[in-house]
Amino acid sequence: MSATRLLVLGAVRGFGRAHGYLVRTELLTWGADEWANVKWGSLYHALRQLAKDGLLRAIDVPDSGGRVDYELTEAGDEEFFRLLRTALVRPELRPDMLTAGLALLPALSRAEAIELLEKRLHALESGRADIIEQTSAWTDPGHVQELFDLWVHNTSSGADWTRGLIERLKAGAHTMAGEDPAGFGMPGTWTPTQV
Template identity: 60%
Template sequence: MSATRLLVLGVVRGYGRAHGYLIGNDLMSWRAGEWANVKWGSLYHALKQLTKDGCLTDETVPPARTDYTLTAKGEQEFQRLLRDALRRPETRPDTLAAGLAMLPSLTREDAVALLRERLAALEARRDEAREEAAARADPSHVRELFGLWEHTADSGAEWTRGLLERLEAGAYPMSGEPDSPGAPGSWVILKLE
């Protein structure tokens, strides 16, 4: 899954209409280049590909700017990518990070359900790795690999339990709640003084 694709769709969705520089400026201010490997070139490639795929429409605005809007297909793709990012543990953290950046786009109930799926998958991975490490005899040093996977899954499960507790306690305004940034077109473009 592409974290860049999810982030680009999410930012366009958040603003309702956005140009490449606005999207990139937001993502770079979030330091997405570090945690999701988003670069200016990959951003513009994603915009072109998402437009080609029918997820975005583009419109040239004089003098030479292109604005993008989300299509119905783009909303479906955004929802699919966001839900997968939260429910499926991946080896690389970039998709989860992208999902967290767009978390308020979901209702609290949906986010909790998806994170419970993630928790169950992480606990299953932890248990499988533990069993594999115990059963592994030769070469003995390979047990360390399974130990690493067990530790990674266990710490991921612990973090997920904490996020679930915070969400269930009412943390963060989610879609449909007052002050939520989760509705399409709800983001405000900040004017710098």
């Protein structure tokens, strides 16, 4: 799964209609090159590929010197939400999908975001228990136990952080989809460098 794909779909969704430079500039202001492993050359390729896949609609802009704008298709909106939900639920060793999912979290209702994060918490807690069980008898080579200990530590801290985010959302933190018609998570409401 690609964080770039999720972020591009999310940005086009947020703007309603966007060209590559606008998407690139917006994601750059977020620092997505640092936390989501976005490669700027791949962003333009992603836009073209998403259009080829029927997830974006490419619109030639007359008298613009060849600029192409993009709009989300119905299939693109479905793919955006599929990727977003998966990013929030599935613990992975690489953080880029989770960070992309968090950047687009307000596209979900509060109830759905909490439900997805509770599934993530369950997966993290189950994963930690599995690691402990599988590695409890590890003996040779002894230093490899440090790797297992690191996994347990990372899983534990991920569970603690997820539990805290769930509590913050339950307490009303962040404006989520459906709570403000002009809110960040609503399609077509973004303005450049809003974040």
